[in-house]
Amino acid sequence: MIPLYDYSLDELSQKLQKKEVSSVELTQSVLKRIEETKAKLNTFITLTKESALQTAKTVDQKRIKGEVLSPLAGIPIALKDIFLTQGIKTTCCSKILSQFIPPYDSTVVKRLKQNDVVLVGKLNMDEFAMGSSNENSCFGPVKNPWDLERTPGGSSGGSAAAVAASQCLGAFGTDTGGSIRQPASLCGVVGIKPTYGRVSRYGIIAFASSLDQVGPFGKRVKDVAHLLKAVAGRDSMDSTSADMKVPDYTQFLTKDIKGLKIGIAKEYFIKGMEASTEKVVHKAIDHLKKLGAKIIDVSLPHTSYAVPTYYLIATAEASSNLARYDGVKYGYRAKASTLQEMYRKTRGEGFGREVKRRIMLGTFVLSSGYYDAYYKKASQVRTLIKRDFDEAFKHCDLIVTPTSPTTAFKLGEKMEDPLQMYLSDIFTISANLAGLPGLVLPCGFDEKNLPIGLQILGPHFKEEKIFHLAYAYEQSTEWHQRKPTV
């Protein structure tokens, strides 16, 4: 018999609606799975067992009474530890917030609660979402369920690994430069970074405010479509959230993609990427062609500037966002005899190495005399990168690319070389700079049996088109059916 936690979110949603299973049974199955595997994977920072079972019970009662419920009602999900959860510790995996208990819920959490979702816990991540391997967490790295000696990617590594290992039926993360898509690729699950402004950022600990966006992880494209629909849409608490109708993404999941124009950019097939990744992605593109899509060459000429541009803009914004952690307003405070010393020691002891590196770089690029040369220049290049996409989307509906130049790398492999680490985001960063939506789904494996993800990028607010292509691909392949053996 297949254990309940091994089904997909959508399958379980049907089973719950038909009353074949109860949410309490499902939640117990998931909690047991977490207990059995959490030490191996180091995915969970906080478990909310009791409140999860309590919510499950309440949802079951509502269902018995015949109330009309959301498709997500009674489904166990987990959150990256960057979403404020009222009364539940929210650390951002930083020592400086290690005891922080938020007084209110983020909008995403509020909306999930309105959908009667069962929250099972908070997930490990890179400190303040800075990293590509989850090794910058003050709680230690997450292990990749496909190979425990390897990283799950980052910064939402806990979210991707937890979904891959069936410790929850879906999870939420954030993506500033690839933090949903790269770990989804490395862990063999589906993840989407929606258009900037599609989901409210209210109550999410800020890293780089002009780039940060929230998105879901799931085992299947349809699961992710359900999850995004539940949280998307205008929120008066976030002035950058878009006042645009949210379509029911599940309505766009059909298998016919005949005539769909798919752009391929040569700038996304670079020297230094692993041969197996390149081969698998080309095979996936051939497959789309067989399904009836039209493959078109497009050009994104400023792609090679994306990584340096991102590391100027993101660090500049981070240095100002992280100024608030001063030992006065939030979290950790070091003992000291003067105010100056208190600030210095609090930040010196509270932040990890990578976070300090970014604050220093960001402060430097914003300093008078250097602002024009770095920050202003980067903002101009950002516009050029966005224009590349505007131009490309005049000729195609969607763009398909690899997600990461390599499959999951070994823990420790890139820790002493930040530039190598930064390069793992080379295919994901442009979408954040341009504000575009991007989804990643499994499209094959390398010779070490490590998953490879295909990235689908779309025009602003065209998530439904992306879902359409992703679903057609998924339903005509079998990659999503493989599971790690953890």
Ligand code: GLN
């Ligand atoms: N890996 C990138 C970084 O370290 C992106 C992180 C993210 O998307 N949060 O900044």
